[in-house]
Amino acid sequence: MIALSDVSKSFVLHNQGGARIPVMAGAELAVGAGECVALTGASGAGKSTLMRMIYGNYLAATGRIMVAGVDVAKAEPREILTLRRQTLGYVSQFLRVVPRVPTREVVAEPLLMTGHARDEAMARAESLLSRLNIPEALWDLSPTTFSGGEQQRVNIARGFAYTYPAMLLDEPTASLDAQNRDTVLTLIEEAKARGAAILGIFHDVEARERVCDREVDVSVFTPAAA
Ligand SMILES: Nc1ncnc2c1ncn2[C@@H]1O[C@H](COP(=O)(O)OP(=O)(O)OP(=O)(O)O)[C@@H](O)[C@H]1O
16 A cells, blocks of 8 residues: 655755755655554654655655555645545644634544535544544634644544545654543554554554554664765
8 A cells, every 4th residue: 555665865955055965765665454554763763754755745856655556756746635635644743723614624624525425524523523532512613722632632533534545643642641542542443454554653652562563663764874
């Protein structure tokens, strides 16, 4: 589902005389359906950079980044947007809040955008919001004013609303209490059970051990000169 071969990346610092910093070379990685793979490696090793290249936020210098048959390294922006809507989910700790959109709609949106019936989308949104302990009194309000933890849980509900075949998770359990953390890990297990290919960054070792099948240490892809 997700397969990388010979991926490399350098950053060019235009405000520092065009200095070129190689951060990754020869990255290889494969994540199959129903599998969860953790990216590991010290801070600065390139975990986030790799995830951003797979999501199409950063352009790879070389190599192939195949996600469900699409090479993200070469795809047109429109193809990447379609891939993000239908195939590749991304869940970070942070919600990008759109003012005035009620929480229930924020969570249901990925389902509505993929043609699901409104009743079905709302029912799924409500089920996720209650599993993640967002009080019902908040469902019709915009999450703009919610606490950091509430926004994080709304974002997770949104990320798991649609059944993406592939998912990128960036520290999905960071700063959650034990009960909500357990719910998120259960959501990951459910996604694996329905065949999702999942790649994630988990600093939480216990979480990683519970849901991940394998680890890939990205520091082996750090160029010697970097
Ligand atoms: N936009 C950017 N411009 C320049 N350098 C960058 C940029 N993004 C990342 N880097 C550099 O690339 C390297 C890898 O960073 P990255 O954020 O991918 O590491 P990480 O493994 O995710 O670290 P952490 O665990 O601390 O989040 C670092 O040396 C970082 O300084």
